[in-house]
Amino acid sequence: MKNIELKLQTKITILIVVVLSISIANITYLMIELAKYTVQDKIEVDITNVAKMIAQAPSIERALVEKDPEGLIQYYVKNVLAVLEEVEIIVVADMDGIRYAHPNPQNIGQRFVGGDEKRVIEYGETYVSQATGTLGASVRAFVPVFYEGRQIGFVMTGTLIKSLEKEKKQAIFGIVYASSVGLIIGMAGAFLLAQNVKKSIFGLEPHQIGRLYTEKQAMLDAIHEGIIAIDSNSNITLINDSAINMLNVDEKEVYGKNVLEVFPTSHLAEVMNSGKSEYDDEQVINDTVILTNRMPIKRGDEIVGAIATFRDKTEVTRLAEEITGVRQIIEALRANTHEFMNKLHVIMGLIQMDDVEEAKFYIMDITQNQQQIMSFIIKKVKDPTIAALLLGKFSEANERGIQIQIDESTNIEKDHGNINSNMLVTIIGNLVENAMDAISLDRSDKYEKSIDIRMEETENSIEIDIADTGMGIKKDHLDKIFQRGYTTKEGNSGIGLALVKKAVESMGGKLDVSSYDGIGTEFIIKLPKQGGRRI
Structure with missing residues (x-):
């Protein structure tokens, strides 16, 4: 009998659902036992x-x-x-x-x-x-x-x-009901995540990827990062095919030479002398902009050389744009799961405080709110990837004390023509995240902390309007916010808005921003469904 090989999407979905089911079942069992004793003791x-x-x-x-x-x-x-x-x-x-x-x-x-x-x-x-x-x-x-x-x-x-x-049955029913709702949400999230992961790898199964890797090894070697290593005398000890191709040198004449003779703009000698690593530094090789990472090579505490890896910046940008959508979805679902676990802890705390009635009211309230949000988003947003992103952003915003409001006119279809769903996730996810950061950084005594979202899809275009009540952007900074690396937030990479602009431009779209310092910011994006460049 032929063995049945499960698809990757099915494996991911089953694994997440099983782990989630076991976790929720254990928590539910413990909470039910606790509820029984709590009700008895309270009486x-x-x-x-x-x-x-x-x-x-x-x-x-x-x-x-x-x-x-x-x-x-x-x-x-x-x-x-x-x-x-x-x-x-x-x-x-x-x-x-x-x-x-x-x-x-x-x-x-x-x-x-x-x-x-x-x-x-x-x-x-x-x-x-x-x-x-x-x-x-x-x-x-x-x-x-x-x-x-x-x-x-x-x-x-x-x-x-x-x-x-x-009384015990009522308490148990409330716990089981809340757990069931959480399990259903988790199962839906698992399905959406697995579906998106499968889509991100172009629908290929692991054995297909393995066969493709074996058959195309030579081609993959040609597009790998370039690598150069030097010894303590700055002489080249290692160089791979990708680096040779980028530098346009002969492999036989490279080994043993000083790195500056082969790569005049290299900073490997400085890194070796300082002992400090450098990351994502831009350089130009043969009219090509590359991103370089440099690290000292240590033997114990002694620096014995340095190594540099570099790759075409255009290729890095393309890969970052492709995976950013997946990251946004994963972060959104993680926020949703975290919020659900927080709610379970609140319920357990109320029961431990002998406040069973308040626990019941809390369970019914969060269940009703979650169902209303899900129903509204699923009705307005038919693309499951974007719907999953919005559900997660609702959870994250709720934890940060921010209210997200989706306009009644919002309408997003499942298929967007030449517009890729992952690119929409990149745009929407980064804009909403940027809005939440702007609100969180606002130290004023504003009463309203909200983000308004409007997304309208027609036969010819998609229009996205995202406005926040955050700290706003100073007028002299508006022309800088889309520059890669520019940020006013500590610990931020300054890449989010740069990716948004890149995605909009790649689809032939238009991006407008208006902001008032201390009041808020609004981004309006219009993407053509025909005539734009395919991603």
Whole structure:
């Protein structure tokens, strides 16, 4: 029988779904067990506190001493029961077990039933037990009643077992429901991620890629990075075919020569002397702009040489544009998963604080909000890649205290003609990320922190409008923001807006930006679906 080889997309989807399912199942199980004990403990604490309150009431003490001729105890208990939800049974009895108050007035004057009252009568203990009384099986708290130093009776408060089980089931249902919603979202994300990864590798399976690599090894060698290594005397000790081709030199005449004789603009000697690496430095070789990385070669603490790797800047830019879309999707889905885990922690914290009702309200609220967001985006954005990006950006923005608003007129189709979905992800993802950074860096006391997104696709074009209420861009900086490496944010590479401009230009589109310092920024992009250059 022929072995069935699963497709890469299927393998990725199955792996993510299995890991996610196991994680959610374990968390759900732990939360359910915790919820059971939490609900039980909360009920026991509540009924004990109510029993103590009644037992310490002066009116109850006096009435019990006087054998309650006017029925004040029953009247008091009836009023207390009317305002309590979790306490269903309150009984007040004397030392002989004769009831003076009971939810069923017909049982007043009769002896206490259940058999678990002996400890409170004989030893004056305060405790919780389970027994079956006239109203059915219940969890019961017993508290003695004292008057002038001597015990004169006891108070029993309780909740029926069936009511307790109902409370547990409600808590469990809320947890299971939230976990199910999370699992569904995770499965959808896994499918979208696997689909996008498969698309990024042109639909090829691993064995096809392996065969292609073997058959085209010579061609791949020709496009690999150029590599040059020198020794402590700056003489070349290693050079590969790519470097030879870029430098246009003869391999036989290169080895042993000083690097400056072969590559006059090389800075390898300086790197070797300083011991500091240099990354992504631009140089020109034979009218070609290259990006070079240089690193010292060390043997222990001793520098014994240096090595440089370089490649055509045009090729680097093309590869960066292709993979940026995938990175944006991965970061978006990671934010979504992180937000979901945060919500699970909030629910667990509420349950641990015995605030089951608040936990239920929180679960219903986040579920409703998530469903509304998903329904709106899926309805307006039919391209699953962009929809997944927006869902993730919603989660990231929510964590950063920023509100994203998508205009009602938004409409993105699944197929965009000559416009590649990954390029749209690059544009939208980087613009939204830039907007969130601008808002986060704003130290003013603005009340509104929001990003407005409008995307309209027609038969001939796609128009994207993204506006934020961030810190804005100074007028004299507007002509610099699209330069590669320009940034006002600490730790930022300054590549996002440069990639946006490059993507727009490559598709023959138009990009306009307007900004007011301290107010906000708006980017408007129009991409033609016909006549632009294919990516």
